[in-house]
Amino acid sequence: xxxxxxxxxxxxxxxxxxxxxxxxxxxxxxxxxxxxxxxxxxxxxxxxxxxxxxxxxxxxxxxxxxxxxxxxxxxxxxxxxxxxxxxxxxxxxxxxxxxxxxxxxxxxxxxxxxxxxxxxxxxxxxxxxxxxxxxxxxxxxxxxx
Amino acid sequence: xxxxxxxxxxxxxxxxxxxxxxxxxxxxxxxxxxxxxxxxxxxxxxxxxxxxxxxxxxxxxxxxxxxxxxxxxxxxxxxxxxxxxxxxxxxxxxxxxxxxxxxxxxxxxxxxxxxxxxxxxxxxxxxxxxxxxxxxxxxxxxxxxxxxxxxxxxxxxxxxxxxxxxxxxxxxxxxxxxxxxxxxxxxxxxxxxxxxxxxxxxxxxxxxxxxxxxxxxxxxxxxxxxxxxxxxxxxxxxxxxxxxxxxxxxxxxxxxxxxxxxxxxxxxxxxxxxxxxxxxxxxxxxxxxxxxxxxxxxxxxxxxxxxxxxxxxxxxxxxxxxxxxxxxxxxxxxxxxxxxxxxxxxxxxxxxxxxxxxxxxxxxxxxxxxxxxxxxxxxxxxxxxxxxxxxxxxxxxxxxxxxxxxxxxxxxxxxxxxxxxxxxxxxxxxxxxxxxxxxxxxxxxxxxxxxxxxxxxxxxxxxxxxxxxxxxxxxxxxxxxxxxxxxxxxxxxxxxxxxxxxxxxxxxxxxxxxxxxxxxxxxxxxxxxxxxxxxxxxxxxxxxxxxxxxxxxxxxxxxxxxxxxxxxxxxxxxxxxxxxxxxxxxxxxxxxxxxxxxxxxxxxxxxxxxxxxxxxxxxxxxxxxxxxxxxxxxxxxxxxxxxxxxxxxxxxxxxxxxxx
Numbered sequence: 001x002x003x004x005x006x007x008x009x010x011x012x013x014x015x016x017x018x019x020x021x022x023x024x025x026x027x028x029x030x031x032x033x034x035x036x037x038x039x040x041x042x043x044x045x046x047x048x049x050x051x052x053x054x055x056x057x058x059x060x061x062x063x064x065x066x067x068x069x070x071x072x073x074x075x076x077x078x079x080x081x082x083x084x085x086x087x088x089x090x091x092x093x094x095x096x097x098x099x100x101x102x103x104x105x106x107x108x109x110x111x112x113x114x115x116x117x118x119x120x121x122x123x124x125x126x127x128x129x130x131x132x133x134x135x136x137x138x139x140x141x142x143x144x145x
Numbered sequence: 146x147x148x149x150x151x152x153x154x155x156x157x158x159x160x161x162x163x164x165x166x167x168x169x170x171x172x173x174x175x176x177x178x179x180x181x182x183x184x185x186x187x188x189x190x191x192x193x194x195x196x197x198x199x200x201x202x203x204x205x206x207x208x209x210x211x212x213x214x215x216x217x218x219x220x221x222x223x224x225x226x227x228x229x230x231x232x233x234x235x236x237x238x239x240x241x242x243x244x245x246x247x248x249x250x251x252x253x254x255x256x257x258x259x260x261x262x263x264x265x266x267x268x269x270x271x272x273x274x275x276x277x278x279x280x281x282x283x284x285x286x287x288x289x290x291x292x293x294x295x296x297x298x299x300x301x302x303x304x305x306x307x308x309x310x311x312x313x314x315x316x317x318x319x320x321x322x323x324x325x326x327x328x329x330x331x332x333x334x335x336x337x338x339x340x341x342x343x344x345x346x347x348x349x350x351x352x353x354x355x356x357x358x359x360x361x362x363x364x365x366x367x368x369x370x371x372x373x374x375x376x377x378x379x380x381x382x383x384x385x386x387x388x389x390x391x392x393x394x395x396x397x398x399x400x401x402x403x404x405x406x407x408x409x410x411x412x413x414x415x416x417x418x419x420x421x422x423x424x425x426x427x428x429x430x431x432x433x434x435x436x437x438x439x440x441x442x443x444x445x446x447x448x449x450x451x452x453x454x455x456x457x458x459x460x461x462x463x464x465x466x467x468x469x470x471x472x473x474x475x476x477x478x479x480x481x482x483x484x485x486x487x488x489x490x491x492x493x494x495x496x497x498x499x500x501x502x503x504x505x506x507x508x509x510x511x512x513x514x515x516x517x518x519x520x521x522x523x524x525x526x527x528x529x530x531x532x533x534x535x536x537x538x539x540x541x542x543x544x545x546x547x548x549x550x551x552x553x554x555x556x557x558x559x560x561x562x563x564x565x566x567x568x569x570x571x572x573x574x575x576x577x578x579x580x581x582x583x584x585x586x587x588x589x590x591x592x593x594x595x596x597x598x599x600x601x602x603x604x605x606x607x608x609x610x611x612x613x614x615x616x617x618x619x620x621x622x623x624x625x626x627x628x629x630x631x632x633x634x635x636x637x638x639x640x641x642x643x644x645x646x647x648x649x650x651x652x653x654x655x656x657x658x659x660x661x662x663x664x665x666x667x668x669x670x671x672x673x674x675x676x677x678x679x680x681x682x683x684x685x686x687x688x689x690x691x692x693x694x695x696x697x698x699x700x701x702x703x704x705x706x707x708x709x710x711x712x713x714x715x716x717x718x719x720x721x722x723x724x725x726x727x728x729x730x731x732x733x734x735x736x737x738x739x740x741x742x743x744x745x746x747x748x749x750x751x752x753x754x755x756x757x758x759x760x761x762x763x764x765x766x767x768x769x770x771x772x773x774x775x776x777x778x779x780x781x782x783x784x785x786x787x788x789x790x791x792x793x794x795x796x797x798x799x800x801x802x803x804x805x
Contacts, residue, residue, distance in 0.1 A: 017605040024612065068598075097601050120604050120640060122611030 006032040007137055010060035012044040012077060013037070013095075014069040018118075022064070025129035031137060036060065041072025045080060048087055060090060062136050065112075067096040067103055075106060082111040089143040093132055152369060156356045157214060163353030164210040167346040171195075171203035174342050188341050192321075195340035198240065199275050202233055203346040206282055210350065213289055214357050223290050230283050230290075237279040240271055272339040278313055278347045281306045285354060304358045304365065310351035317344035322394055373435060380431060384424045392417065464560070467530070467540070470547070471500045471514050471557040478556060487540075487561070489533035500559075505529040505537065517544045517557045530561065539565045585653065592650045599643050607636040645771030652700065652778040662698040664691035664737075668726055671705035675713070684713050688726035692735055694803050700779045705739070707772040708799050712741035715797075733805055734785070740798040746791040754789060776801075 009026075013019050019037055026033050036057065038044035044065075047054040063081065067074035074094065081087045091113040096103065099117055107115050116132070119125050136142070174195045177185030187194035209226060212218060218226070285303035317339045339347075360369040368378050396413065461468055467484035469477050480495045488495060488503050501510035506529065513526045526542040544559035613621075614629050621629075668688050672679070679686065686709060709724055716722035723742045728735050746754070755777045773787075780787045780801045791797035 015601065015605070017609065021605075021608050021612070097604055118604060120600075120607055120637070122608045122615065125608060 006034045007062070007133075008034050008036065008058045008060045009062050009064060010036045010038060010044065010047060011064045012041065012069070012074065013064070013066045014039050015066075018066070021122075021125065022129060025126040026133070028126060029130055029133055031133055033133070034058075040069045041074065041077040044077050045072065048081065048084075048090075061142060062132075063090055063092045064095045064132070065092055067094060067098055067107070075103075075110070078107065078110045078112055091136060091140075091142065093136070095132075152360055156360060156365075160214055160353040160356035161211065163349040163356065164207045164214065167203055167349040167353065168207035168211075170342050170346040170349070171200045171207065174200035175204065186340070186342055193338055193340045195342040195346075196271050198236070198271055199279070199340075199343050199346075202237075202279055203343070203350065205229065205233065206279075206286075206350055207346075207353075209286060210353050210357060213286070218290075226290055227287065230286050234280060234283045237276045237283070241273060241276045241280075244271070244273065272337045272343065274313060274317065274339045275343050275347070278310045278351075281310050282347075282350065282354065285310075289354075289358070300358055301362045304355050304362050307351040307354040307358070308364050310347055311355065314344050314348035314351060317341075318348060319390065319393070322390065322397070373432075376435070377428070377432070380428060381424075384427070388420050388424065392420075466563070467561045469495075469500065469559050469561075471559060473518065473554070473556065475500050475511065475514055484561075487530050487532060487538060487563070489536075503530060505531050513542060514544070514557055514559070517546055517559070518554065521546050528561070537565075538563050539568050588650050588653065592647055600640060603636055603640055603643070607633055610636070642771070645775070649771055649775050649778060652775060652782060656697050656700060656782060659695050659697055661693055662696050662701070663693045664696075664701070664728065667691075667696070667698050667701045668705050670702045671709060674702070674706050675710055678710065678713055682713050682716060682722055684716070684722040684724060686724045686726075689728060691726070691728050691737075692730075694735060694805070696783060696803065697779075700782070704776045704779050704801070707776050708739040711772060711799075712739065712743055712797070715741075715743040717742070717744055730805070734802045735805060736800055736802050738798050738800050740796065742796040745793040745795050746789065746797050747793050748789075748791060751789055751791075755787070 011019060011022055013022070023035060026035060036047060038047050044063075046052055047057055048060075050057060065074045065077060074096070078092055078094070081090065081092060088111075092111075094107045094112045094115045095118060096115075097118045104115050116128060119128055174186035175197065177183050177187075177194065178197050178200070183194050184190065186200065209230070212222075212226065285306040288299050288303040288306075318341075320338070321341050321344065355365050358365065360366055366375075368375055368382070392413070395416075461479075461481045464481055465483055467487040468479075468481045469484055470479040472478050476497055477495050477500050478497075480492050484495065485492055499507075500514055501507040504510040510528055513523060513528065516526075517523050522543075522545045524543050526544070528540055528542055530538040530540050532538070540561040541564050542559055542561050544557050546554045547556055547558050549555045610629050610633050614626065618626065665688070668691060672686055678684075705726070709726075712724045713722050720742060725740045726737065727740075728737045730736075755773050777787050780803075783803050785802040785804065787799065787801040789797060789799050
């Protein structure tokens with residue numbers, strides 16, 4: 001599928017280092033991406049519900065969600081998104097360093113669309129980000145907006 | 146009891162003998178009549194012969210006594226015996242009526258044929274005394290045969306009836322000692338004397354009956370047994386009897402030849418005095434000897450009792466548990482040393498005081514001892530003793546009632562066990578369990594931290610180092626690139642170690658449950674997991690047939706995988722790795738061994754093998770240094786041990802045990 005408009009991605013991630021790393025990885029890609037950042041779950045829900053300063057923000061095409069964050073964490077965000085009639089169609093990719101089985105299980109139980117562990121190696125990480133992009137925006141048919 | 150049995154046996158022999166003697170006498174008399182040797186029925190030419198009717202009757206009564214003694218009877222036999230007894234009773238009464246009233250039936254002449262003519266009418270008549278004896282004996286028999294075993298009183302009546310017969314027989318016999326006449330005049334009428342044979346027969350028969358009735362009934366009971374009374378009776382009665390018999394015999398048979406009255410009575414008096422004195426002396430010496438030995442016996446018993454009492458007292462005092470006895474009113478009647486120590490009070494003060502007041506909860510203590518009285522005992526009744534100084538002791542009471550010899554409850558015997566230490570230990574164990582639970586919880590948390598939080602910054606470090614390398618490689622010199630490589634390598638090692646720590650901590654927290662598992666499958670799974678490295682090194686791995694044991698299969702696979710991969714990793718560079726796994730049962734556990742032909746380990750470092758992050762090899766071998774530590778922890782979770790035997794240059798063998 002060809003995207004004429006830029007792709008809207010919401011990255012929910014508390015670590016600035018990781019945010020930057022994701023940005024850098026996305027830079028190396030061809031696709032035009034609008035990357036929105038939420039630094040924790042509260043901000044993410046405000047963004048998604050277009051509250052406060054996020055009133056004019058678009059509905060994202062994909063959510064990259066970290067699990068461990070201050071205030072509201074990724075698990076709660078996932079649950080709220082998937083339980084909301086308006087938001088549940090947005091694909092959620094869990095992108096985390098946790099390899100705890102309970103996290104993996106819980107994520108799929110709350111209908112995460114996939115669970116990806118951040119690789120340690122930079123080139124692998126860049127590869128993963130590229131693959132997420134190409135998978136969700138060139139292979140997968142997304143729900144209509 | 147042994148002497149009781151012996152007495153009974155003797156009495157039985159005695160009564161049997163008596164019955165047989167009286168039977169012999171009657172049989173002789175019958176034979177005498179039948180064979181015309183009347184002497185057999187009279188025992189002396191001048192004596193009256195026993196007529197046929199009493200002869201037959203004595204025979205019958207003797208046989209009946211034998212039957213009674215040996216008790217071969219059943220209900221039918223008892224009935225027949227009773228009928229026969231009633232028949233003889235009837236006959237005896239009729240004959241009595243016939244001879245001494247105007248009611249003449251002459252029954253004897255119909256029933257018995259006298260083969261020889263009798264010259265004197267009196268000789269053929271049955272003595273009325275004999276008839277009376279028959280009636281008495283038959284009544285005695287009727288009592289004896291109709292009795293239920295517990296009707297003791299009636300059987301005593303039988304014994305007394307026989308006793309009367311015995312007295313009558315003795316009168317007859319002593320009469321013969323003094324030359325009894327054929328006929329006696331009694332109240333104006335002439336009655337026939339009892340024949341000596343009849344007297345003897347009735348004498349033995351009545352003795353036999355008394356003996357057969359047994360030693361537990363009067364009059365015999367007065368003569369039998371170890372009591373002083375019985376012994377005196379046994380001693381005195383024969384003396385008196387013999388004394389009077391001799392005295393009268395002399396009187397009748399010797400003195401009539403001497404007519405001087407003064408001399409006669411003088412000699413008789415002196416003789417009596419001497420004999421009575423002799424008898425009394427004998428009795429006195431016997432009694433005083435008995436009393437003396439009884440006194441000695443009492444002293445000895447007292448001494449023994451004293452010993453037993455002091456033994457018991459020592460036992461009670463030696464008990465480390467506080468012991469008390471309590472009376473029905475709840476007052477303490479006895480205590481031991483432990484009670485004094487526990488309460489901190491002397492026994493003089495304790496005895497007589499209320500049992501319940503030495504506890505923190507007197508009502509509960511009250512309830513406790515009352516429960517003993519109602520139920521007979523309590524077990525592990527929990528109370529807290531409070532000593533005079535306020536020190537508290539948790540105790541468990543075990544108590545029973547004790548009874549006097551009549552079975553009436555006279556008090557409670559209570560033993561307290563101090564369980565303060567036990568309670569403390571229990572508390573400590575509980576606290577330990579809670580600590581363990583908490584530390585387990587913390588360990589779980591740690592595992593999570595290790596898997597996520599520690600790795601996060603590490604990943605950032607690595608990623609940014611690599612980003613620098615990626616973006617600025619061409620702008621940096623060789624040194625900078627080397628430094629980045631070192632930093633990245635170290636970060637990778639650190640990540641390895643964190644993963645190792647995680648798996649170490651998960652041995653306990655993530656272990657699955659135990660089940661019976663075939664170790665052959667477990668080892669095969671470990672080998673399968675190592676396929677790549679085995680192919681690379683062309684390692685040869687073999688294993689013996691292994692047992693099926695109660696294990697956590699995935700953890701045991703982990704152990705084998707670790708040991709095998711270690712063996713492969715440390716193979717000699719120029720040699721194919723050969724690894725063999727075997728198992729052997731020894732002292733209730735299985736000893737497993739994993740043997741290789743690798744480089745071996747210097748055993749002076751063996752204590753470092755199983756310590757976390759201690760590596761014995763250089764950087765040319767990769768590894769986190771945690772594999773063996775995890776193995777050790779898994780084996781310990783299986784209640785086993787792990788150790789190594791090795792020689793540098795020859796290879797190593799790792800051993801571990803798993804209980805059967």
